[in-house]
Amino acid sequence: MTMALIEVEGLRKDFTVTRKTGVLRRARAVVHAVDGLTFSVERGEIVGYIGPNGAGKSTTVKMLTGILVPTAGRISVGGLVPTDRRTELARRIGVLFGQRVQLWWDLPLIESFELLRHMYRVGADRYRENLATFRELLELDPFLGTPVRQLSLGQRVRGELTAAMLHDPEILFLDEPTIGLDIVAKQRVREFLLRANREHGVTVLLTTHDLADIERLARRILIIDHGRLIYDGELEALKRRFGPRRVLVVDLVEPAPPLRVDGGEVVRTDGPRQWIAFDGDRITAAALIAAVTAVAAVRDLTLEEPEIESVVREIYAGRARPEAGPIRGS
Amino acid sequence: MLASLRADLAMARRGYARYAAYPGAALAGIFTNTVFGFMRAFILLALYQQRANIGGYDASAAVTYVWVGQALLMTVFMWGWLDIAVRIRTGDIATDLVRPIHPLRAALGFDLGRAAYHIVFRGIPPFVVGMAFFPVRLPSEIAVWIAFLVSLVLAVVVSFFFRVLYNVVGFWTTDVRGTMMLGGIIANLFSGFLIPVSFFPDWLAAIARATPFPSIVQTPIDIFVGTVSGPAIVGALVTQIAWAIALGLAARWTFDLGVRRLVVQGG
DSSP states (O other): OOOOSEEEEEEEEEEEEEEEOSSSOEEEEEEEEEEEEEEEEOTTOEEEEEOSTTSSHHHHHHHHTTSSOOSEEEEEETTBOTTTSHHHHHTTEEEEETTOOOSOTTSBHHHHHHHHHHHTTOOHHHHHHHHHHHHHHTTOGGGTTSBGGGSOHHHHHHHHHHHHHTTOOSEEEEESTTTTOOHHHHHHHHHHHHHHHHHHOOEEEEEOSOHHHHHHHOSEEEEEETTEEEEEEEHHHHHHHHOOOEEEEEEESSOOSOOOOTTEEEEEEETTEEEEEEOTTTSOHHHHHHHHHHHSOEEEEEEEOOOHHHHHHHHHTTTTOOSSSOEEOO | OHHHHHHHHHHHHHHHHHHHTOHHHHHHHHHHHHHHHHHHHHHHHHHHTTOSOBTTBOHHHHHHHHHHHHHHHHHHOOSSOOHHHHHHHHSTHHHHHTSSSOHHHHHHHHHHHHHHHHIIIIIHHHHHHHHHHSOOOOOOSHHHHHHHHHHHHHHHHHHHHHHHHHHGGGGTOSOHHHHHHHHHHHHHHHTTSSSOGGGSOHHHHHHHHTSSGGGTTHHHHHHHHTSSOTHHHHHHHHHHHHHHHHHHHHHHHHHHHHHHHHHHHOO
16 A cells, blocks of 8 residues: 555644632643644645634644644655654755745845755755746846845745745745735735645645635645545535535516516525525526526616635534534545 | 865855945944953952952953953854754755755855954954053964964854754744744853953853853953963864864754654644
8 A cells, every 4th residue: 555645643732721719729621732643645745724813723733744743643745754764854855934034044046945945955957947937937136135034025925935834845834835925925925825736746835724725726625624635625515415405697678576486595685686595406507597588678687606705614614514524525 | 175165265255245235334334343342451450459360361351351352253153143944944954955055054154254354354343452552461472363263263263153053943933033042142151252261260161161162252352462372382272173063963853853843744
């Protein structure tokens, strides 16, 4: 049996939290930050790792990169046990912690790259080549000579991404790579990651709060809540499975009472506009449109697809949660 | 081997550049160092009105001692250095741990670069001012200059590991400042920065000499002034090397212990 690039089995991390309850009294409580995770990631995958705040995402990434020792369970990243071989693993992975600065604050951006080049012993030719690529893709040139402390957040994140990838890592662990970025910067970062994945086969595991990241980047997602994996599978399958009903928005020629059509249900009206929810598995959009146009004069219509945002919100809220074990999407 | 030396050099260069980025701070620092140099030199000269020789130093040797001490103050940077403690507190230390080289190795490279900047821009200017106003003596032999430079590098290394020791306290407590202040007071006294260790009563001098602190300040100054000369220089350098190794091992061990605590318990 061949091993996957990342293998996690029965992973657990408990934290002991002490809380003051009196002058000298302290209460100790054990928090299960990660509570029995099992998953694997194959080479070349882009996997989105999502969950609400405090779900255990960052804790997992820390364990995968070797800077946190699991309480129980087994991890193998590129065939290595991260905490035992942290330094060796460091050469093969790129890490980006969203709220941490790994660039040197007082130095011009290019100086940080030079330093990393020496730390990772990147050959001169390869360094030049990689840097040229990143300069072009991430448009670094205008601020390459600017001290990191003076960079805007978007510029800094682009610098951080370059820093994480100068040594051609096989695996990228990105913790909130697009946090705080504007739409243009987000787009640039996403395109960059897609390209690294397509052209160099870089495996990417990213945590994010921005579900648009997931939608653009990852075909597969892992959803974690309270330290447990509650979904592992394709994004599309998730939408199909848990997606709220699709909604057909119709603009009638004249205001009318809620329309009555088979397979659809008017959930909202606003003047001549009506929102008709329907179950995509039971009736096709085309059939519903035909049914609507048969009973009313329609001027315009649009179809609202289920947003992953609302899908995930429902899962977090527990409405769509399975009773036991993670769901494996097809 | 060559590649790793190049990495050290690359880090030293950036350590230098980090401080060179703030010339205003250097200017203010030069002013302060110079003013304190004047105060200390005048106090000592007043003392020498009463006696011609104290603890083996004549008046000229004593003012030289003061001005070399002022020049080395920032270079060896015994107190007030919290680079590692701050990274522990903010959690940025995590990014140091996912690098392929040991964080202390990188930090030492940086620190040697910083020291090079400080000796040139914070050390030499006050010294030149001191030379203009006081009977400061310069070594006449090139060999002494070389020994002084070697001793200075060793002093920075010993000082670095001492600083690491009060910084790593941050792995266990958020109050690093208290430890640093305590360490600073002891280091100030025992290193011979305030007054030469040989000015102390014998029992206190004996205690001071049993600590690594004279290796940080007293030793390079004594070589410069000439109170340690000839074969004694070799002994002084060997003592410095021994302290560098001992504190280096202690620093590495406590740092790794702190990291282990961090990675087991979480930040």
